[in-house]
Amino acid sequence: MNIRIKVGTVEKESAEILAFYLYEDLPIADDMLTYCDNALHNIVSELIKKKEFVAKLNKTLILPTYGKIPAKRIMLVGLGKKKEVTLDKVRQAAGTTASIVYDIGIGEVTSVIDSIDMPASPEWYQAYTEGCLLALYTFQKYKYVLPEEKKELKTITLLLSHKETSKPAQEGVKHGQIIADAVCFTRDLINTPAQDKTPTILANTAKKLAGETGVHCKIVSTPELKKLGMGGILGVSQGSNQPPKLIILEYNIHAKNQDTIIFVGKGITFDSGGICIKPAKDMDQMKSDMSGAAAVMGAMKAISKMRLPQRIIGLIPCTENMPGSSAIKPGDIVKFYSGKTAEVVNTDAEGRLILADALGYAEDYKPDAVIDLATLTGSCVVALGTIATGMAGNNEELKKRIRIAGEKSWERVWELPLWDEYQEYIKSDIADIKNTGGPHAGAITAACFLSKFTEKYPWVHLDIAGTSWCDKNTAYTRKGASGVGVRLLIQLIQDWTRFS
Numbered sequence: 001m002n003i004r005i006k007v008g009t010v011e012k013e014s015a016e017i018l019a020f021y022l023y024e025d026l027p028i029a030d031d032m033l034t035y036c037d038n039a040l041h042n043i044v045s046e047l048i049k050k051k052e053f054v055a056k057l058n059k060t061l062i063l064p065t066y067g068k069i070p071a072k073r074i075m076l077v078g079l080g081k082k083k084e085v086t087l088d089k090v091r092q093a094a095g096t097t098a099s100i101v102y103d104i105g106i107g108e109v110t111s112v113i114d115s116i117d118m119p120a121s122p123e124w125y126q127a128y129t130e131g132c133l134l135a136l137y138t139f140q141k142y143k144y145v146l147p148e149e150k151k152e153l154k155t156i157t158l159l160l161s162h163k164e165t166s167k168p169a170q171e172g173v174k175h176g177q178i179i180a181d182a183v184c185f186t187r188d189l190i191n192t193p194a195q196d197k198t199p200t201i202l203a204n205t206a207k208k209l210a211g212e213t214g215v216h217c218k219i220v221s222t223p224e225l226k227k228l229g230m231g232g233i234l235g236v237s238q239g240s241n242q243p244p245k246l247i248i249l250e251y252n253i254h255a256k257n258q259d260t261i262i263f264v265g266k267g268i269t270f271d272s273g274g275i276c277i278k279p280a281k282d283m284d285q286m287k288s289d290m291s292g293a294a295a296v297m298g299a300m301k302a303i304s305k306m307r308l309p310q311r312i313i314g315l316i317p318c319t320e321n322m323p324g325s326s327a328i329k330p331g332d333i334v335k336f337y338s339g340k341t342a343e344v345v346n347t348d349a350e351g352r353l354i355l356a357d358a359l360g361y362a363e364d365y366k367p368d369a370v371i372d373l374a375t376l377t378g379s380c381v382v383a384l385g386t387i388a389t390g391m392a393g394n395n396e397e398l399k400k401r402i403r404i405a406g407e408k409s410w411e412r413v414w415e416l417p418l419w420d421e422y423q424e425y426i427k428s429d430i431a432d433i434k435n436t437g438g439p440h441a442g443a444i445t446a447a448c449f450l451s452k453f454t455e456k457y458p459w460v461h462l463d464i465a466g467t468s469w470c471d472k473n474t475a476y477t478r479k480g481a482s483g484v485g486v487r488l489l490i491q492l493i494q495d496w497t498r499f500s
Contacts, residue, residue: 001136002155003129003173006110007163010035014070015110015157017062019097022048022055022115023082030115032161039068044076056080057089058096058475062104071110075100079116087127088410090116094131095476101153102136108155113169120165122172123408125158129176130183130487132156134476137184139191178305179490183483186291186298190468190481194270194287199237199245199318202269202293206247206316209297213304216253220246228361231335232353233317235344239274239327240320246358249297249314251304259368259499260311263300263489264358266351266374267293267318274321274347275329288481289351291468292373293318295485299493302486308493313365317354321347333431337361338453343431351376352435352449359453368499369398370459371492372450373485379442380416381466388414389467389484392447393460397499401492402460408495409487413462416444423448458499462488 010018010032020033028034028045037044043063047053053061055078062075077093079085094111101109111128118124136153158173160166189197189205197205203219210217222243225234230246237244247267252258268289272278278286293316300314328334332344334353338360342353351374362370380390389406391413393399399415406413425437425445433452437445447461467484470477 001133001153003132003158003177004155005158005160005166005169005173007160007166009161010069010071010112010159012070013110013159015072015108016106017073017075017101017109018071019075019077019109019111020115021077021079021093021112023079023085024055025081029117030112032112033115036069036074040065054078058092060096060100085118087123087408090118090124091127091131091410092475094128095135098132098153098156099135102151105151107153108157109153110157110159113158114161120168122168122175125169125172126176126179128158129173130180131476133177133180134183137187137478139188139480141192175306178302179487182298182302182490183486185301186294186483186486187481189294189297190288190291190483192287194320197269197290198242199267199269199320200243202267202290202318203245203247206249206297209301210249213301215300215304216250218248220248228337229335230337230357232357233319235328235332235334236274236321236350236353237319239324240322241324242320244317244319247314247316247318249300249316251300251312252309253311255309255311258309258311259496260313260365261493261496262313262315262362262365262367262370263296264315264355264362264370264372265292265294265296266290266355266372266376267316268351268354269318269320271321271348271350272323274327274350275323276346276348277323278348285469288469289375290318291375291464291481292485295373295464295483295489298483298486299489302490303493306490310493310496312493313362313367315358315362317358319354321350336453340433340452341431343428343434345434345436349435349446352446355450356453359450359459363456367457370454370457371402371462371489372459373462373464375465375468376463377443377446377465380463383416383443384414384466386466386469386471388412390414390416390443390463391460392416392418392444394418394451394454395458395460398458398460401495402462402488405488405492405495409491411467411484411488416447418444418447418451
């Protein structure tokens with residue numbers, strides 16, 4: 001996909017299709033659309049006047065031009081009310097534009113960006129670019145597509161009328177392409193079947209990523225995991241014949257006068273539930289239980305390519321959770337890197353066991369902030385559905401920053417409490433803690449468990465169990481893996497200032 005920026009006017013634009021953006025509460029204000037309307041005998045203004053086209057968000061209409069202007073067609077795309085426009089509404093409208101043009105088999109589109117009337121700021125062009133590219137994502141690695149069914153939207157041209165806006169547009173498009181590429185990389189990883197992304201394969205993928213981006217990569221395998229005393233990762237891996245890995249990615253490690261920020265991603269490459277085996281229904285989706293790990297890899301891929309100044313560490317514990325003859329059993333005790341112990345009440349609450357080792361290991365870096373991402377609990381899906389990511393943490397400033405980044409990226413978060421009363425739920429009679437807190441407040445008690453390993457640094461936990469997977473297409477997401485967390489983390493680091 002080629003996204004190019006062009007300064008010019010529609011009078012000379014012989015495009016396959018011109019996309020214009022309209023607000024439902026405003027008349028036609030764009031000079032280029034006025035030109036087209038006049039050339040087409042006021043058909044656009046008449047449609048609007050008669051309310052045959054109302055510019056609600058993502059509503060579209062395509063009109064042939066019959067040679068009245070150089071472009072073959074014009075496309076009207078709604079943005080909703082002007083005062084309510086946001087970065088994400090621009091992202092959605094862009095995604096709608098790209099996906100409809102793709103669906104009808106047209107290979108190029110020219111978007112008249114002035115019609116959006118957005119600020120000449122890179123973040124708006126970034127959002128537009130993200131929307132276009134994310135909407136065009138497909139996962140067809142394992143599927144044969146007939147030659148006559150293959151489609152490709154090759155070029156999107158952003159048409160600007162003023163040369164001075166081309167610089168912020170170029171910066172925004174560049175960043176948008178990097179970010180969308182990272183999200184699609186993440187989606188690919190998650191959508192890949194578990195047979196082709198074992199912990200070893202995921203580790204090799206991380207090595208390859210590091211080689212392409214200049215990130216340093218270290219893989220910790222079973223012998224060293226034993227030396228480090230990472231009983232959580234080792235315990236969960238016992239039931240599988242696939243060896244576990246701890247992937248360590250380090251970006252800008254020698255940066256001076258910069259905060260150290262650590263991303264931790266849950267990397268269960270397949271989750272059967274272990275001895276406490278899951279029901280068969282929807283177990284195929286458990287290939288996505290490494291969505292947190294994929295998001296960390298995707299975010300680091302983009303951050304390194306954007307050359308953001310912070311020092312970023314990615315810690316990704318990876319293993320399968322299988323019910324083999326050596327599998328960890330309910331009632332077993334696990335001892336973690338930190339020295340703490342946990343009673344395993346339920347082997348399907350395994351994500352927190354591997355995260356506990358990684359979060360304990362994070363302390364060695366003396367971090368200024370730690371954020372973990374995990375498809376951790378079905379309880380979070382019950383509480384928040386598939387719209388919001390559950391958030392919990394021990395630092396108000398860090399939670400505030402993540403909330404703001406979530407609003408900008410539209411990967412929104414909603415805070416869950418970590419009150420002392422909830423900590424009572426995970427007390428064990430025979431170990432320091434137990435890995436489940438009973439039938440109630442499961443997302444909260446899971447976060448309480450993790451909080452026991454994050455007491456010495458600012459920390460936020462993001463439960464992406466509901467937001468990591470899409471059951472249907474939307475404006476710029478596609479059925480399957482959403483890649484959630486990547487854009488949020490990038491936005492967080494783009495906006496980062498020294499942490500106090």
